[in-house]
Amino acid sequence: MLFYIPGWSIKSYKDNEAIPLLVNKVYSDNTQLQYAYYDLPFVCPPTGVRHAGSSLLSGQSISLNLGEVLRGDRITQSDIELVMGKDQECNFLCSKTVNRRDLKRAKELVKDGYVVEWIVDNLPGATSFVTVDKNFSSNGKSRYFINNHLTIVLRYRKAPGKDGEKGGKVIVGFEVYTKSVGAEKRLESGCPADLNNVDTPFELYLAPNTTGSSSLAYPLSSYHPPEREVDLDDGATMEIPYTYSVYFREDEKVEWRNRWDLYFVNQEEGSRIHWLAIVNSLIISGLLSGIVAMILARTIRGDIKTFSKDVSGEDGKLKQKRRSRPGSGARSPKTGEKVGLGLLDQVDTENDVDVSSDDEQLEDVTGWNSLGILNPSFRGGFISVGIGLFIFAGVFSGYFSARVYKTFGGINWRKNTLVTATLFPGLLFSLIFILNLFVWAQASSTALPFGTLIALIFLWLCIQLPLVYAGSYYGYTRSGAWKSPTKTSVIPRQVPVQPWYIRSPSSILLAGLIPFAVIFIELLFVFQALWQDKSGYYYVFGFLSLITLLLMVTIAEVTIWSFVFSYCGVVAITYGLATGTVGFLTSFWFVRRVYGAIKAD
Incomplete structure (x- = not known):
């Protein structure tokens, strides 16, 4: 019951050729409101630089069809650089300065379960979801963390036809794995010193502007005093460092025409x-x-x-009744x-x-x-x-x-x-x-x-x-x-009283x-x-x-x-x-x- 034509043309890339990464929007299964990625106050703003492999400046929107606009898409060029076949252990993207209002906005989106849609070679980024046991309950205060390090995995294989003979490769998978990494223990480049052993995640929290606060007296305590509305415009800020890694993996098991199968989950069941x-x-x-x-x-x-x-x-009445039916069958209704x-x-x-x-x-x-x-x-x-x-x-x-x-x-x-x-x-x-x-x-x-x-x-x-x-x-x-199949009588036939179950x-x-x-x-x-x-x-x-x-x-x-x-x-x-x-x-x-x-x- 399912047949899929993956596309009209195949885009192949050669080694060291730039691959554009597009950002679209954030959306949630819990709400119908979507937001353009670059409209968020806590993400890295576009630099406006033209990167290799793209005809657009970063932050510039691509042309959208009517259906894309109606479904809330806002696809733009990003500053993330991808080069075919070139792994990147860590790249520093930016350090974003945010205030209390920006943090409040970020917490609202985290609470509502928003996720980001990125696109590479017309493929949306796939990721894994971490869930908790629904029977597990906690009476503690909620804490919010942001995923500020992204591991991008691009799966590729040899391109079919003549492009493959010339060294062309096609992308058959685009995966993004996120991690929250604290601001401590970082190199001069801004990258974490050890991505494999992250001691503390990056928490979206600014201590309240209160003298003698227990959070100031005991900075290592896990207790966080509640944030106050009066502090929203006190000018306090924090820096969120964003980094990313890129890995290319050859995958001969997935054909280019089947690369969308990953997104059609649980169809067999x-x-x-x-x-x-x-x-x-x-x-x-x-x-x-x-x-x-x-x-x-x-x-x-x-x-x-x-x-x-x-x-x-x-009987005369029966005869008249029988004759009147065809004459009333084609009568126009009152309305x-x-x-x-x-x-x-x-x-x-x-x-x-x-x-x-x-x-x-x-x-x-x-x-x-x-x-x-x-x-x-x-x-x-x-x-x-x-x-x-x-x-x-x-x-x-x-x-x-x-x-x-x-x-x-x-x-x-x-x-x-x-x-x-x-x-x-x-x-x-x-x-x-x-x-x-x-x-x-x-x-x-x-x-x-x-x-x-x-x-x-x-x-x-x-x-x-x-x-x-x-x-x-x-x-x-x-x-x-x-044309009516029968001659319609001038006088309409009286309709008997209808039972209750066939009334309007x-x-x-x-x-x-x-x-x-x-x-x-x-x-x-x-x-x-x-x-x-x-x-x-x-x-x-x-x-x-x-x-x-x-x-x-x-x-x-x-x-x-x-x-x-x-x-x-x-x-x-x-x-x-x-x-x-x-x-x-x-x-x-x-x-x-x-x-x-x-x-x-």
């Missing part, structure tokens, strides 16, 4: 649960299909018996125009999936991921392609909305087109903009820059809206309304429960990758594509589902409308087929 999710979905879809088939079979058998009898002896307006936008969203417009979008993106075309090495590719499909699917959105609108008796197709192009995208943009204000206030890189917001508005109003108009014009004036509130919950049951297991993995395990990668799009297909099959027999909370709320609205569109279109087609097959008297 997790695949069992994914198969369980598929079996669960198949069972639910199969049961639902069986129930629908039984109901249809009974209905059809009853109709056959009814129509095979001599109708001359029928037909609103149905069209709700449908129209989702032909857009679904053009990511492969069933009708709106669902084609999702299925296309997940399908491309399953084929390996969109993969983690193409940063932001999933988002960029998804937005592109959403924008250009406007022509399908306009086309289908116009035809449904005209079928239900709509006259003002221009108004319908305007609502089609602005209703759902406007709601989506408004929600994102409001959430973005809160992220802006936290100075997080997750916040969308003003220029990006303008670009999104341009894509929406200057590209998608004209496409929606073109599709709507063609659908309304050229293709026209779908109950039916909506019931109709949404079954599709949700199809996907909820796979949904756990998706949300875990989005919100809880950002250092890993969700990359079982083969399973996701199959689950999505089963979801579409199930929704063809029932309709809509939803979720909760902020960004998840945006996703919920999108997929609620998308799956509702699938349910409507399939139900609409089914009703037309059924009544089209009835013999009119």
Whole structure:
């Protein structure tokens, strides 16, 4: 269920050739706020020097695609120098002066479990995590340490093809191991005297500015008096020395095309649960299909018996009732125009999936991921392609909305087109903009820059809206309304009182429960990758594509589902409308087929 195309070109390096190291951002599994690496007050600032092997000055940002910007990436050139095949026991990077406020900020990030993302040859740095027994408890005061020495390990092998014959090498692994080293026992260069035997780590602590403090009387004591807010601006500072080591190791076991396998952790164990999710979905879809088939079979058998009898002896009321059904089957609903307006936008969203417009979008993106075309090495590719499909699917959105609108008796197709192009995208943009204000206030890189917001508005109003108009014009004036398979009666048939379980509130919950049951297991993995395990990668799009297909099959027999909370709320609205569109279109087609097959008297 997983196929991966690692990239279009292989970058090879020769001995003594410089390798650029890029820094991106810091992020945490415990919060959704990300921060650009060089925005942190306690890291070494860029020197602005152009290093060998890079066309950028240190601290200068590389060009990012739309998807990278939307996911909070801020990739810049660093001052760390890497040379192919050249080990470096220790290099001094800088000595950063920090005050109490900077230390407070560093402690907050340490407490929230933030980690740094570095990139070499398009590979993010892999590292090991040190954990403690969850049953272990300590009542002591928390102490914070910073990892100020970095050991960089680059794994390489001979490059394939002609580059390898010329001495070229490719990088198949990038690992970073951190260590906290105290400021004592250092050489004149600033490097630790002995990296293998570190006596004391570097603690983020400045003694309070208090005369007679026990920390001053007993400097070697492990007791630290609590820091006070009044001391934050007292001018006290400390120096944090940063150093790094570099080691190159040849590794013939890892092929270049498989170098990303390290980041797809626990997939073999997790695949069992994914198969369980598929079996669960198949069972639910199969049961639902069986129930629908039984109901249809009974209905059809009853109709056959009814129509095979001599109708001359029928009761007048029964005869009128039988004749009125086909005439009411194709009647437009009272809120037909609103149905069209709700449908129209989702032909857009679904053009990511492969069933009708709106669902084609999702299925296309997940399908491309399953084929390996969109993969983690193409940063932001999933988002960029998804937005592109959403924008250009406007022509399908306009086309289908116009035809449904005209079928239900709509006259003002221009108004319908305007609502089609602005209703759902406007709601989506408004929600994102409001959430973005809160992220802006936290100075997080997750916040969308003003220029990006303008670009999104341009894509929406200057590209998608004209496409929606073109599709709507063609659908309304050229293709026209779908013709009713039967003649619609002038007088609507009276609808009997419905049982409580098929009335609106109950039916909506019931109709949404079954599709949700199809996907909820796979949904756990998706949300875990989005919100809880950002250092890993969700990359079982083969399973996701199959689950999505089963979801579409199930929704063809029932309709809509939803979720909760902020960004998840945006996703919920999108997929609620998308799956509702699938349910409507399939139900609409089914009703037309059924009544089209009835013999009119």
